[in-house]
Amino acid sequence: MKPLSRVLSRTLFYLLVIFVVVYSVFPFYWAVISSFKPSGALFAADPSFLPLPFTLEHYKSVFLQANFGRNLLNSLLVAGGATLLSLVLGVLAAYALGRLPFPPRNAVLYLVLAMTMFPQISVLGGLFMLLRQAGLFNTHLGLILSYLLFTLPFTVWVLVGYFRGLPRELEEAAYVDGATPLQTLLRIMLPLTGPGLVTTGLLSFIAAWNEYLFALTFTVGDAVKTVPPAIASFGGATPFEIPWGSIMAASVAVTVP
Template sequence: MRMRGTLGLQVLAGVLVAASLFPFAWMALSSIKTLRELYTVPPSWIPAAPTLSNYVKVLLESNIPRYFLNSVVIAAGATLIALVFAIPAAYGFARFNFRGKRFWQASILAGQMLPTAAIIVPLFIVLRYLGLLNTYAGLILVYMILTLPLCVWMLVGYLRAIPVELEEAAIIDGASRFVVLRRIVFPLALPGIVAVMVYSFVTAWNEFIFALCFALDSRVKTLPIGLAEFSTEFNTDWGAVMAASMIMTLPIVLMFLVMQRVFVNGLMSGATKG
């Protein structure tokens, strides 16, 4: 393979890593500094007196724990309901040929690029009409706009990669399509489904604009709104903001680590060779 000026490459790579990680590191460092230390010039690199007081403040004296719970419920709800619709749809796209298939597939792809700003007004009116503003159900429904096209699109790829022979054998043995889907396709596609779940969950977890428009009550507000609330006040408590940012980011990072392990499990190779 190519080996050109390894040292130069490593210097460049070092710059790249520093640029990518620095804001994250600065967030972590800021979250354990005292307010006095945060507001000193020049700023200190390493906290002189590391403290967890910012975390205590966020966890005990703010709405963040409640928002965390709301985020979990809404992101999980939007993901699970989307999967119920997406798994059969992806199976239909991956396994059958029918009229209009290309058009519908393209529509799903286009659905992922929808400008959310273009539909917030009617969504607001409809949700208000249905009494779903400031409810979990309303937000879960709205988040399916993001998660459903995404889940279908990603799952089609995973299902196509599953060899069709196992299903054919089952069908010849007299199994119905639903049994095939539940007993054969679902277990084989499980690693893919988990990956899609994580991706969809993260998308809903990070979403900001829908939450800003449709969650106006602290009973349903999500974490991104909580962060924005800290920052809007005249005198921002940056220590608390950075601690809350850490609390919001860590689950996401953990999930990506878990997902990597899911990908590594080569479940497929075992199933076809047996």
């Protein structure tokens, strides 16, 4: 009985794994094959799970006729700038909250966590007025600073855990050798938090890369517009046509990085 029950349990486990993988990967697979199908094949009564007939017309339409290349550069600039700035500020704040002794640090840390609980729509109006008064509306810097609203608290919260996990003896040895807190951070503590920096950097970049609401609200025209609102603004030959092929091609191109 034991071998039979073990075989059944392993079979059910692998079936569950296969189901989860297919359920997770299939939407992206469908987007990929749809981006290589002609427009007429996308609405066929018997859809094919292979890109037949094969075509690159949607990719040509996206990159040659639209300003999609400029939108990609804008997304790279804004997402990269927001990630870099959140890492620089987040490292300093996380080190202070995680290692330096001062009474209200736990209260400050929970305040940082509370900032992530507000939905974007709740701060949209105030942030719009702030950026407009500061002359940062429809600028790359304005988008970068607005993205810090959700990337910086996340970076601080994650890195605090990494800094708290490092041995106290490392700092004590550095202080005995005459190092300042900043020198201790840059030369000793920071190299040891490499995995945390990579993790928070990647997640912050992905969040900024996929952000839609702020990019739609705080930009006008293609000069600063990033990829998500650019894809949403794709239009067909008529006002009632949705260019699914171009949308799929742009989505695949954006997902690759």
